[in-house]
Amino acid sequence: xxxxxxxxxxxxxxxxxxxxxxxxxxxxxxxxxxxxxxxxxxxxxxxxxxxxxxxxxxxxxxxxxxxxxxxxxxxxxxxxxxxxxxxxxxxxxxxxxxxxxxxxxxxxxxxxxx
Amino acid sequence: xxxxxxxxxxxxxxxxxxxxxxxxxxxxxxxxxxxxxxxxxxxxxxxxxxxxxxxxxxxxxxxxxxxxxxxxxxxxxxxxxxxxxxxxxxxxxxxxxxxxxxxxxxxxxxxxxxx
Numbered sequence: 009x010x011x012x013x014x015x016x017x018x019x020x021x022x023x024x025x026x027x028x029x030x031x032x033x034x035x036x037x038x039x040x041x042x043x044x045x046x047x048x049x050x051x052x053x054x055x056x057x058x059x060x061x062x063x064x065x066x067x068x069x070x071x072x073x074x075x076x077x078x079x080x081x082x083x084x085x086x087x088x089x090x091x092x093x094x095x096x097x098x099x100x101x102x103x104x105x106x107x108x109x110x111x112x113x114x115x116x117x118x119x120x121x122x
Numbered sequence: 123x124x125x126x127x128x129x130x131x132x133x134x135x136x137x138x139x140x141x142x143x144x145x146x147x148x149x150x151x152x153x154x155x156x157x158x159x160x161x162x163x164x165x166x167x168x169x170x171x172x173x174x175x176x177x178x179x180x181x182x183x184x185x186x187x188x189x190x191x192x193x194x195x196x197x198x199x200x201x202x203x204x205x206x207x208x209x210x211x212x213x214x215x216x217x218x219x220x221x222x223x224x225x226x227x228x229x230x231x232x233x234x235x236x237x
Contacts, residue, residue, distance in 0.1 A: 041224055043225075046151075050228060056224050057220070107220060108220075110169055111171070112169075
């Protein structure tokens, strides 16, 4: 069974540009999560999808971040325009629709904004 | 809001020895789960062990065990017979209730295994 995959693994962009991160959850997992780890800080929850619906987006930093999950399969996280403080590692995780809701993590996308 | 604190940025242990990683948390909830995740260098984060708050018995997974002190809001991870493959970042995490909510993480502890 394939795990959670994320693309790209690393992205370097200039301030003001747009970047789109992609996450493919484990097949059949209805729950999909995005997290971010800024250097030296905690991994922070960004949002949670159940299928294609946003269940909880309380962790999204601001309206420069847009997450989508059309069709309830893969998800994208777009940052537009990117700022220096957006640099960090963005993790995606997925879990089944039934308990214990163990979250399986992807390898992360390292985003560097210069 | 819940918070998770890992006060040890880095720990070092000799191979085959035992090491304990500390984690404390703050919550006003009575129903929650606690987790330890491991992230080896350049690899994905994986779940090491899970503890349900309503269970008094400490969780154990092979060489990994926890010391869950609910009143003290403490959740430490003990790794026995440390192996080189245990070298990783270890994250303590909290989840509300029995649902599929997002996790609240600590800053992590970098565990070094000395051969």
